[in-house]
Amino acid sequence: MRTRKLFIGGKIRAIRGEQGLTQAGFAQKLGISTSYLNQIENNQRHVSASVLLALAEAFSVDITTLSDQDTDRLLADVSEALADPVTGGAQPSLTDVKLVVQNAPSFARAFLSLHQAMRRSGDQLAELDETLERSGALSEPTPYEEVRDFFHYVDNYIHELDLAGEALSRDLAKSRGISLKALADHIERRHRVRVVIGSGGGSGAGRDEPNGSGLRRFDPVSRVLWLNPRTPASTQAFQIACQIALIEHDTDMTRIIEGARFRSADAAGICRIGLANYFAGAALLPYGTFSAAARELRHDLVLLADRFSTSLEQVAHRLSTLQRPSQKGVPFFFARVDKAGNITKRHSATKLQFARFGSACPLWNAHSAFETPNRIIRQLAETPDGVRYLCLATAVSKPSGGWRDPVQSYALALGCEVAHAGELVYADDLDIARAEAFEPIGVSCRICERRNCHQRAVPPLKRRLIVDPNTRRTVPYGLE
Structure with a gap:
């Protein structure tokens, strides 16, 4: 399997800043040249194993914490925000977005805060008759969203x-x-x-x-x-x-x-x-x-x-939090999804990041779980970036009382990249080596660029449409 290169220039700069060292002084302690360090900090070169070991030896850095999962998470969030119609204008390429996220993560987070404010301003204008008296209330992220993002960016591990x-x-x-x-x-x-x-x-x-x-x-x-x-x-x-x-x-x-x-x-x-x-x-x-x-x-x-002696939800959620430094478990994603497709709980220690706005991909097996309650169903899935996952889902309900009392129903979704599938009993009889076994899924329609999805709800914002009245496809348009 091809080893993934680690571009963590922002974290290296932060460590150097904490030590109060110049690039020359920091490079000397690591045993590398100043120009090489400059390239690492600007994500022009990946971090080698020898540099990681030097960091651990010279500065007592726990190298298990130096992953680029935070970058993956931030990249997914910024990409989705850029695909929102509220941003308008020309769409930057994925390469440009990666450069911003890798080299200026604080700027990327500020952009996400600005995007949230813009969305709320749009909601405020759309419902002006109901919100004039509280015009300032929607200019900030909701308390729930703030807390959700807090846990999201600490890797759901306290x-x-x-x-x-x-x-x-x-x-x-x-x-x-x-x-x-x-x-x-x-x-x-x-x-x-x-x-x-x-x-x-x-x-x-x-x-x-x-x-x-x-x-x-x-x-x-x-x-x-x-x-x-x-x-x-x-x-x-x-x-x-x-x-x-x-x-x-x-x-x-x-x-x-x-x-x-x-x-x-x-x-x-x-x-x-x-x-x-x-x-x-x-x-x-x-x-x-x-x-x-x-x-x-x-x-x-x-x-x-x-x-x-716990519930399936407690077990699934806990599996997604096993990210203790130097003692990490299998990196899982976990979500709780209602019947409308809204994600009411979400966390991912994998590259898969959930939609921050709108419903989840309808091809994801979390939706099918409602058809077979109290059974764990499996899915081999591939996201547009080519990463493959083993996805598990099961529908559960929580009766709260008597005949007239409501019943909560939702689906639990848990999964990991196929590289870890051998550690799960659920993969024993699956043909994970066959590419055709993996179903194509996405994050949300507006940022998914698949051309031939039969379940597409809205067109992707980064693709031009092909509209031909004489040709009727599964959806009423094609994509360039």
């Missing part, structure tokens, strides 16, 4: 909370996984919080939950934590772990939130919930134990869920 969750698991787990009782005993013994499952929570805990709606409610006055009795034990355990995070690790989460510099208190609040959820996942599925089990069971989602 080192401090991951270690803290693993430590709690080590303290409480007498066997595989933490039991619901162990978590309840811990929060009562250490924080005087009584866990009540069902009615009888006292002081409002459960009084507003006549039909079992909601998952968790904590009353800091009575020190009662109410949990919904209709949820499975895995969900109840997860919610107790979330409350433990909010109590025990408030200082750590506050420091992380302050470092993120969110624009609003709402974003900070949403991030706090996300960080508590992250801790809970790390506690129920501790990094070392879970990653070892994943390798042993060859990433069988059902067997992993059974072993750790």
Whole structure:
């Protein structure tokens, strides 16, 4: 297999800046010429293995952190933003976009912020009659989008909370996984919080939950934590772990939130919930134990869920976060998709990046999962950049109560590049060596340049259309 060249000039410049060295001084410590270093920093030359080893030896740099996944992620986001009609004008080539992202990543991020502001300005004008009184509210990213991007760009891995969750698991787990009782005993013994499952929570805990709606409610006055009795034990355990995070690790989460510099208190609040959820996942599925089990069971989602008494969603999400430096697992992408194709959760440790706006590609097997609920379906897929993936998807539902209560339904999608497929039990009988076995998929129609897609919803913005009234294709136009 061809080795992928590493262009990380921006990161090399940042390391040199942290050391306070000139190019000449930095090059001398690395044992290379100043001109060679200049070419590396400007992404005119890739970083060789000898330079990586010199970085590790001279500056104690963890070379496992020097990947270009951040560049891939940023490149996908900028390309999608440029394809948005709101940007208008001539479209730069992919080569030009790569140059900007690789050499000036801070500029690329500023462009994404500007694009978000432009989109909101357009929405504001389109709905002027409803938004005049709050004309300034839509000029910034929504709090949810801010938090989503925060996790997106830290690779969905929070080192401090991951270690803290693993430590709690080590303290409480007498066997595989933490039991619901162990978590309840811990929060009562250490924080005087009584866990009540069902009615009888006292002081409002459960009084507003006549039909079992909601998952968790904590009353800091009575020190009662109410949990919904209709949820499975895995969900109840997860919610107790979330409350433990909010109590025990408030200082750590506050420091992380302050470092993120969110624009609003709402974003900070949403991030706090996300960080508590992250801790809970790390506690129920501790990094070392879970990653070892994943390798042993060859990433069988059902067997992993059974072993750790958790849900398929918790397992799939956790697999996508196994990015601890020097101890990384298989790089997965993970998404949760509703029936309309909206991605409500997304993370990718692979080159595959999800659409930030609009629905996902209709050829992706996440949509087909709704046709066969409670079954894991497989797909060999290839994106327009030529990268091939093994994609898994399954539809799940969460009944919340009785006959009249709503049921949440969505598809879980998990996948990895085929280079890692041998580590998954799901690839055992698939012919991954045959090119014809891979279905063509994209990110979203407006940035996908495939000419012959029968499911295309809108034309790509970087292709000229061929319109011939005397010829009727699957879609009513051709592409140059």
